[in-house]
Amino acid sequence: MKKKYPAITLGLVAALSLAACGAAPDSSSSGGDAGDFLACMVSDEGGFDDQSFNQSGKEGLDRAARELGVQTKAVESQSDADYPTNVDSLIQQNCNLIIGVGFNLAAHLTAAAEENPDVEFALIDSRFTDADGNVVELDNAKPLIFNTAEAAYLAGYAAAGTTKSGKVATYGGMAIPTVQIFMEGFAKGVAKYNEDNNAKVEVLGWDPSNPGSGSFIGNFSDTAAGKQLTEQFLSQGADIILPVAGPVGSGTLAAVKEAGSDDNAIVWVDADGYVTTESDGGSKYMLTSVLKGIDTAVYEAIEEASSGGFTSTPFIGTLANDGVSIADYHDWSPKVPSEVQKQVEALKQQIIDGELDVSTPYDPS
Numbered sequence: 001m002k003k004k005y006p007a008i009t010l011g012l013v014a015a016l017s018l019a020a021c022g023a024a025p026d027s028s029s030s031g032g033d034a035g036d037f038l039a040c041m042v043s044d045e046g047g048f049d050d051q052s053f054n055q056s057g058k059e060g061l062d063r064a065a066r067e068l069g070v071q072t073k074a075v076e077s078q079s080d081a082d083y084p085t086n087v088d089s090l091i092q093q094n095c096n097l098i099i100g101v102g103f104n105l106a107a108h109l110t111a112a113a114e115e116n117p118d119v120e121f122a123l124i125d126s127r128f129t130d131a132d133g134n135v136v137e138l139d140n141a142k143p144l145i146f147n148t149a150e151a152a153y154l155a156g157y158a159a160a161g162t163t164k165s166g167k168v169a170t171y172g173g174m175a176i177p178t179v180q181i182f183m184e185g186f187a188k189g190v191a192k193y194n195e196d197n198n199a200k201v202e203v204l205g206w207d208p209s210n211p212g213s214g215s216f217i218g219n220f221s222d223t224a225a226g227k228q229l230t231e232q233f234l235s236q237g238a239d240i241i242l243p244v245a246g247p248v249g250s251g252t253l254a255a256v257k258e259a260g261s262d263d264n265a266i267v268w269v270d271a272d273g274y275v276t277t278e279s280d281g282g283s284k285y286m287l288t289s290v291l292k293g294i295d296t297a298v299y300e301a302i303e304e305a306s307s308g309g310f311t312s313t314p315f316i317g318t319l320a321n322d323g324v325s326i327a328d329y330h331d332w333s334p335k336v337p338s339e340v341q342k343q344v345e346a347l348k349q350q351i352i353d354g355e356l357d358v359s360t361p362y363d364p365s
Contacts, residue, residue, distance in 0.1 A: 034069040037306040040095035041298075042075045042086045044102035046220045046246035051276035052269060053246050053294065057101045057124055060298025067299075070306050079221075083108045091116055097305045099144075099298060100124065103178050107131050113141040120310050122301045124294060125178045127314070127364075139312050144297040145364035146317035148178075148269075149185030150351050151290045151324040152242075153358045154344050155267050156189025158288060158326070159240045160201040161340030164263045169204035169238035171215040171229050173245030179216075181362035182244040182269060182290060184208055188358060196343070204238050217248055226251025234259055240287060242267040249273075253282045265332060270294065272327040287336070289327040293317050316364055320352045 041061050043054040058074060065072045073093065075086040087108050090098050098119060100109040103126040110128040113121045114136075121128075122142045127135045159168045170186050172179035183206040190203050205215035217225045226248035230241055234255065241256065241264075243249040249268065256264045266273065266282070268289035273282060297315050304310055317323015326344075329336050350356035 034306050035071065037070045037097075038073065038093070038095045039064055039070050039097045039099070039302045039306070040073045040075070040090040040093070041099045041101065042083070042090065042105065043077050044104050044220065044246075045077050045079050045082075046102075047076050047078070048074065050220075050247040051273070051280075052249065052271050053125075053292075054101050055276065056271050056292065056294035057099065057298050060295035061099070061302070063295065063299050064302040064306075068303055068306055070302060080104055087112050091119060096120060097122065097302060097310075099301065102126065103176050104174075110136050110138075110141065113138050116140075120305050122298070122305075124298070125292075137312065140310075142301060142310070142312050143314040143364075144294070144301060144317075145314055146292045146294075146297075146324050147181075147319075147363055148290055148292060148317075148324050149181045149188070149358055149360045149363060150319045151326050152182045152185030153189040153192070153351070154326050154348055155242070155288055155290050156186035156191075156203075157193045157347060158189075158329075158336055158340060158344050159186070159242070159265075159267060160190040160193035160199065161197075161343075162265070162287060162332070162336050163201060163240050165237045165239045166200065167202045167204060167236065167238040168240040168242070169215075169230075169233035169236075170242035170244065171205045171217065171226075171233075173217050173220040173248055175211075175214065175216050177362040179244045180211065180214070181360055182242065183214060184211075184360040184362060185358060186242050186267070186290075188360070192347070193340075204233050204236060217245055220246040220248055223248050223251035223254070227255045230255035231259075234264065239263050240265045240267065242269070242290075244269050246270075250277075250280070253277060253280060253285065256285050257281065268327075274327065274330045284331055286327075286330060287332045288329050291325045291327055293323045293325075297323065314364075318352075319348055 048058045099122045106126045106129045124144045128141045187203045230252040243252040265287040273289045274286040
């Protein structure tokens, strides 16, 4: 019998329904042994329609339902107060594998894994940690983490080579390592462009020598704050913006659209913004995107667990294993100088070959 996650009472668990906690069954068995396996996922506060981080995780879950025939359930969190309740609801529903989306779920998922050794867990974008932030290694807990500095470095170089104003900008949702690694990598890529071309492109919102001065919203839900900060960057002369804040990025898109300049662009994160923001009219503003293979990492973790081969060995996405990458320039390809595009490809190979060190203090290990 599974142990109860200690954050809530059994009475509350009994009272919870899938509708009340935001859970939605996404698929049922398609037959075979895999049909007896229940893979579950809990989002962070950004929700599964964030056009980015959570959405990519959900796509991996949905793919597993289609291709592996496993059953799936998804629970959407509206705020951090929902995390323990949502994790516990999935434990009580006899999930075989519970996947948490994001750093903010780390302590909750770690406590659940410790209390329920017969359930397998995976955590996107973070190691499992205790309440004090100390890394915890458990046989039933698999981190799915990504060295996004490698891809953000390339995006920073491309942005520096494309800007018309000589200023680019970045901001984050919260000052956590999985956000800061994007900003650091991006700024280092700009610095590399400056070094190679005797240029002076400026980065607003992040200074590697003074990370405490970085620009952050404080959450992953306040799109109005994202819009306001982007408007501030634009007024200061920045024409390419990298928001690392999940759905808050839609605030950046709104500000760039309202500015109305063909020289303004966005570097999206996690998913290809050209595709995910198309319905919002965002495609034309996407210079490129810093991609994480979240969907593939989730699918492979479910495939491993449903076949009885679960391991706690971390998945670490890199340029070398296609766990991270940058998207096509799409409509912006004619605006990115050909020599810059060629140099980005050369830098990518140098990083893969270990010839170029782009490490940051926020790298996964």
